[in-house]
Structure formats: structure tokens, C-alpha cells
Amino acid sequence: MVTIMKYFLCLLLTLSTTISYANGADWRKSDSDEEKLKKIIKVIPSTSDIMFQMGERYKNLYWAAKQGKWEFAEYQLEEMESLLKTLMITRPKRKETARNFLDYGFNGYEDAIENKNWGAFQKTFNNMRQACEHCHELNQHAFIKLQKTPIKGSSPALD
Ligand code: HEC
Incomplete structure (x- = not known):
């Protein structure tokens, strides 16, 4: 037992x-x-996690505008802004440079998108690219350069 x-x-x-x-x-x-x-x-997302997405949205923003999908372009911009705000939280050492970018990096888009103006969009896009690269320089990643005119987008929402 x-x-x-x-x-x-x-x-x-x-x-x-x-x-x-x-x-x-x-x-x-x-x-x-x-x-x-x-x-x-x-x-929590690292800078490279966030930037990988930024790169995709950068391409999709360009191609959305090029294909006249203005609402989708605007949506990309909103998401890019939100990514930078997330970065400011997850990586405090990038906070100041991200803040600077938010203050001027997206300037000009509102008019270009509202008027569906491809010429104005291209100018703004070029200014933004320089601002992106400037932030890379300020954060010891000057070697990360971006395509001036992205070869293609990556979203299935594009043609
Ligand atoms: C706050 C500063 C800052 C801003 C603004 C910024 N970046 Fe970056 N980006 C970085 C840093 C820092 C890295 C390197 C990632 C790391 O530290 O691991 C990077 C890396 C990248 C990479 C490489 C990602 C990878 O791992 O393959 C791409 C693509 C990129 N950025 C795109 C952009 C685009 C497009 C914009 C503008 C729309 C932009 N970035 C704006 C700081 C910034």
C-alpha cells in the first residue's frame, strides 16, 4: 500500500x-x-527597425505620388511622422535630431499633395531626402544615402 x-x-x-x-x-x-x-x-523597436520601414515608406511615398495616388502618398507621410515619434520614445539619443527633422523635413508636402502637383512634389521630396541624409550624418551614419528617385515602390497597393 x-x-x-x-x-x-x-x-x-x-x-x-x-x-x-x-x-x-x-x-x-x-x-x-x-x-x-x-x-x-x-x-522595443530599434533605430534600424524603424528606419527599415522609413526606407520602404520613402519609396512608396514617391511612387504613390508618381501614380497619382495622392491619398496613399499622404498616408505614407503620416506613417513616417509617426515612426519618428516612436523613435523619439524608443531611442532617446535620437530624440533631438528626430525633433529637428519633424520641424522642417516634411515642409512643402501639404501644398504639393493638396494641389496634386507632381513638379512641386518632386522638389519637396528632394528636400526631404537631404534632410534624411543630414540626420544620418548627425547620427554617425553618413554612409546611408538614399535613392534620389526610387526605382520602384514595394507596396502591393501600388500599380
Ligand atoms: C533622427 C535621425 C534620422 C532621420 C530623421 C532619418 N534617419 Fe534614417 N537612419 C538614422 C540612423 C541613426 C540610421 C542607422 C540605424 C542604426 O542606428 O541602426 C538610419 C538608417 C536608415 C536606413 C537603413 C536601414 C537599414 O537598417 O537597412 C534607411 C533606409 C533610412 N535610414 C531611411 C531614412 C529615410 C528615408 C529618412 C527620411 C524620410 C530617414 N531615414 C530619416 C537616423 C535617421
């Missing part, structure tokens, strides 16, 4: 450790709030 009890006890223990191990493996459930916060901070 005692041996059977021991056997069951043993089985119960094995089962409960397996279950608690499975739970323990999920840090979202088992970690302290402090540990959770540390992990979350580690995985």
Missing part, C-alpha cells in the same frame, strides 16, 4: 513540475513586473 502511495506521489510530483515548468517557461506569466519591464525594453 505504501509503495503504491509513493508511486502516486511521485507521479503527481512529476506531473506538477512538468506543468509548472511549462508555465515557468513563459516569462510573461512567471517573471516579476521588474523583470518583465526589462525584457520589454529590450525588444
Whole structure:
């Protein structure tokens, strides 16, 4: 009888450790709030995560305007602005230069888009590219240059 009890006890223990191990493996459930916060901070978007998206939107913005998809162009700009605002939070050392860009980097688009003016858009786009590259210089990444006239977009919302 005692041996059977021991056997069951043993089985119960094995089962409960397996279950608690499975739970323990999920840090979202088992970690302290402090540990959770540390992990979350580690995985918030980096500058390169954000910039990779900026690069895609840069191309899509150009091609949206070129194809006369002005609303889509405007949408790209809004998303780019929002990406920079996210960057200001996730990477405090980029905050000041991102703020500067937000103050003047998008100047001129409002008129160009409102008037659906491709010529004015191209001028504004060129100014913005220089502002992008200027920020790269100020952040020790001067070697990251951008296509003056992106060869193609990447969004399936484009033709
Ligand atoms: C706040 C300054 C800042 C602004 C503004 C900025 N960038 Fe960047 N960008 C950076 C930095 C810094 C890097 C290098 C990434 C890193 O530090 O890991 C970078 C990298 C990039 C990359 C390379 C991403 C990769 O990992 O392959 C692209 C593409 C890019 N930026 C596009 C743009 C475009 C387009 C604009 C303007 C619309 C822009 N950036 C505006 C700071 C900026």
C-alpha cells in the first residue's frame, strides 16, 4: 500500500513540475513586473527597425505620388511622422535630431499633395531626402544615402 502511495506521489510530483515548468517557461506569466519591464525594453523597436520601414515608406511615398495616388502618398507621410515619434520614445539619443527633422523635413508636402502637383512634389521630396541624409550624418551614419528617385515602390497597393 505504501509503495503504491509513493508511486502516486511521485507521479503527481512529476506531473506538477512538468506543468509548472511549462508555465515557468513563459516569462510573461512567471517573471516579476521588474523583470518583465526589462525584457520589454529590450525588444522595443530599434533605430534600424524603424528606419527599415522609413526606407520602404520613402519609396512608396514617391511612387504613390508618381501614380497619382495622392491619398496613399499622404498616408505614407503620416506613417513616417509617426515612426519618428516612436523613435523619439524608443531611442532617446535620437530624440533631438528626430525633433529637428519633424520641424522642417516634411515642409512643402501639404501644398504639393493638396494641389496634386507632381513638379512641386518632386522638389519637396528632394528636400526631404537631404534632410534624411543630414540626420544620418548627425547620427554617425553618413554612409546611408538614399535613392534620389526610387526605382520602384514595394507596396502591393501600388500599380
Ligand atoms: C533622427 C535621425 C534620422 C532621420 C530623421 C532619418 N534617419 Fe534614417 N537612419 C538614422 C540612423 C541613426 C540610421 C542607422 C540605424 C542604426 O542606428 O541602426 C538610419 C538608417 C536608415 C536606413 C537603413 C536601414 C537599414 O537598417 O537597412 C534607411 C533606409 C533610412 N535610414 C531611411 C531614412 C529615410 C528615408 C529618412 C527620411 C524620410 C530617414 N531615414 C530619416 C537616423 C535617421
